[in-house]
Each structure stands twice: as structure tokens, then as C-alpha cells.
Amino acid sequence: MTSPTLKDLIQTLPQLGRLVWIGLRPARGEPMVRVDSAIAEIGLGLEGDRFKGRPESKRQVTLIQAEHLPAMASLLHLPDVPPELLRRNLMVSGLNLLALKNRQFRIGNVVLEMTGLCHPCSKMEAIFGPGGYNAIRGHGGITAKVVAGGTIREGDTVSVIAS
Numbered sequence: 001m002t003s004p005t006l007k008d009l010i011q012t013l014p015q016l017g018r019l020v021w022i023g024l025r026p027a028r029g030e031p032m033v034r035v036d037s038a039i040a041e042i043g044l045g046l047e048g049d050r051f052k053g054r055p056e057s058k059r060q061v062t063l064i065q066a067e068h069l070p071a072m073a074s075l076l077h078l079p080d081v082p083p084e085l086l087r088r089n090l091m092v093s094g095l096n097l098l099a100l101k102n103r104q105f106r107i108g109n110v111v112l113e114m115t116g117l118c119h120p121c122s123k124m125e126a127i128f129g130p131g132g133y134n135a136i137r138g139h140g141g142i143t144a145k146v147v148a149g150g151t152i153r154e155g156d157t158v159s160v161i162a163s
Helices: 006-011 066-076 125-128 132-136
Strands: 017-024 034-036 035-043 059-064 090-093 104-107 109-119 142-146 150-151 157-159
Touching: 017 035, 017 150, 017 157, 059 066, 066 132, 066 142, 109 150, 125 132
Parallel strands: 059 090
Antiparallel strands: 017 034, 017 090, 035 150, 059 142, 104 109, 104 157, 109 142
């Protein structure tokens, strides 16, 4: 038996994730609003979110991995980090978001495509105090564009689309 190649390992992602939180940013600087469901529109992101990009924008939807929140809390010396403070739209559990690089994935009936990393901004320093920016580095999540629109709901399955 031959060992799998790196390409084989990268393409192997049988785990299913779960959408555990949805948040919308109604306006710049306004607190996020948690919702049970949201409508994803091709080229527009999530209905009700402040994102007003273009169809070719790579930052239509932002995602964060639930498993990273305890690590951030530990680095910040806090008991927890509420997802709304991170200003990401979707929080996913059970699936390594970084493994979605150059891939399309499905949340419920919506198809997204990872477009890059979602790095923290200077607001993290204002929200968490000195060192907030560095505590979030490497844990900021990913950006994605909407390939096929529809409604996403908390509890939806997150799965990679085989290429």
C-alpha cells in the first residue's frame, strides 16, 4: 500500500460541521444582531448585513471557527469570547475552516466558496484592550463569496463539495 500524497490528504475532508451562530452587522460600528436564519444572496452576502460589496467581492460573508474561541479567551485571560465581539457572520463547529482553502462548501442549501483568511482589525484592540489584536491573530476565520444563494439556519450542516 502506498502512502497518500499531500494532495490526497488535502482533498480528504469527510467531517461534517454545524452552523452554530449567525450574526448580522446592521451598520458600521453597531452591535451585531444574532439571528436564527439569514438569506444569502449571490454577490451580495447576507441580507440585512452591512456588507454592500460587488459581485466579485471576496468578502461577502465572514466565518469563524467555534473551536478557536476558547483559545482566544485563554490568550486574552478572559472566561470566554462571545462571537458577536469578533464581528464575523457565521460561526461553524466541527470542521476545520482552513481546510476549505480553494474549495466550495455547503451550509444547508447555500453554496459558499472560501476566498481567503479573515484577519483581525484594530477594533479587536479597542474591544479587548491591549493585546486584543494579537490574541485574535491566526484565529480570525475566513472570508467567502456566495456561489448559490438561499436560506441558512442555525443547526445547518456544513460540508465540503467534492472537487
